[in-house]
Amino acid sequence: MKILIVEDDNDLREITTASLEKERYVVSQAPDYRTALLKIEDYDYDCILLDIMLPDGSGLDLLHELQALGKRTNVIILSAKDSLEDKVQGLDLGADDYLPKPYHLAELHARIKSLLRRNQREGERKVQYGNIEIIPDLFKVKVADKEVELNRKEYDILLYFMLRPGRLVNKSTLAESVWGDHIDQVDNFDFIYAQIKNLRKRLKEAGATAELKAVYGVGYKLITE
Structure with missing residues (x-):
């Protein structure tokens, strides 16, 4: 946030x-x-x-x-x-x-x-999409009722997309929202690619029914299979 x-x-x-x-x-x-x-x-x-x-x-x-x-x-x-x-x-x-x-x-x-x-x-304490569940107050992520360990930025990225399911988010908007508004000082978005790659791997290994789909040249969106 x-x-x-x-x-x-x-x-x-x-x-x-x-x-x-x-x-x-x-x-x-x-x-x-x-x-x-x-x-x-x-x-x-x-x-x-x-x-x-x-x-x-x-x-x-x-x-x-x-x-x-x-x-x-x-x-x-x-x-x-x-x-x-x-x-x-x-x-x-x-x-x-x-x-x-x-x-x-x-x-x-x-x-x-x-x-x-x-x-x-609307007052809910959980955010759900597919079989992924986030409890923001506790910073917990579950896939199919099993807790999944994510690092801080992986968690922040996932929560950002979980609150915007199906919405295409470009790389600069994601960077500003998750890393702060001084992001325009960086030369490239390689750090985003690395975090997204790790997050997609963790979700897949956990059996998530939702995935972060890359839209070439634009950004990403969270969709269900």
């Missing part, structure tokens, strides 16, 4: 980033309005943690920009401005939740998990 933190407080941003990365999220940062705007224009995120008071603009204006771009992204407002007016305005503009500062990281994690689960799978 890919999260963008829009926060001008360097210490809070770094502490929150480190905490989320321990939970195996892919995290990007924006310390100001301009950086955040560039990122939401160029990339897609599963969740945005949005401060209202930024040095060069308002987080509420970023909600307007998300609407204008037609992007339906989960947004949790994190702000010291714990006024009813800000809360109502943010929710009216499309934010999904509001957590006042200072916040406990454990509560933030719970809010993110609840929000992602509710929006992606």
